[in-house]
Amino acid sequence: MRLDVNDHAYELHCEVGTTLAEALRDELSLTGTKIACGEGHCGACTVLVDGAPVLSCITLAHAVGDAKVTTIEGLREHPMLRSFVRADALQCGFCTPGQVVSAVALVEARPEPTTEEIRHAMAGNLCRCGAYPKIEEAIRTWRD
Ligand code: FES
Ligand code: FES
Numbered sequence: 001m002r003l004d005v006n007d008h009a010y011e012l013h014c015e016v017g018t019t020l021a022e023a024l025r026d027e028l029s030l031t032g033t034k035i036a037c038g039e040g041h042c043g044a045c046t047v048l049v050d051g052a053p054v055l056s057c058i059t060l061a062h063a064v065g066d067a068k069v070t071t072i073e074g075l076r077e078h079p080m081l082r083s084f085v086r087a088d089a090l091q092c093g094f095c096t097p098g099q100v101v102s103a104v105a106l107v108e109a110r111p112e113p114t115t116e117e118i119r120h121a122m123a124g125n126l127c128r129c130g131a132y133p134k135i136e137e138a139i140r141t142w143r144d
Pocket of ligand 1: 034035036037038039040041042043044045046055056057058
């Protein structure tokens with residue numbers, strides 16, 4: 001199967017049933033995408049598929065087809081990443097790749113989201129460290 005990730009086309013030989021998260025991490029060594037719950041509950045595994053946030057732990061790699069996948073590695077130059085660092089919006093950092101990916105999807109659609117829009121868009125991304133106030137600040141100030 002072919003997978004388009006971060007503007008590179010990869011040829012993979014995944015077994016049917018391989019999740020997108022497993023394909024990214026195990027086949028492509030793109031380990032920025034985290035697997036925590038593995039059941040679609042926490043958002044740690046969020047990636048973009050054609051610009052929309054998707055839970056890669058419950059998405060089959062074969063179902064992605066020709067869509068463009070963007071992982072945290074593909075967002076290195078995005079100002080959102082710097083904004084998370086500037087706002088100190090992380091503690092252990094395990095949830096951070098998924099948080100940044102979801103935040104990027106939000107501001108691409110709504111460059112100046114309200115607090116309510118931020119909370120709504122980020123509701124699927126859990127943070128056990130409770131960094132939510134600073135995550136909101138990072139998203140509010142991403143273009144500063
Ligand atoms: S690891 Fe995918 S939602 Fe938790
Ligand atoms: S920073 Fe630790 S889980 Fe979010």
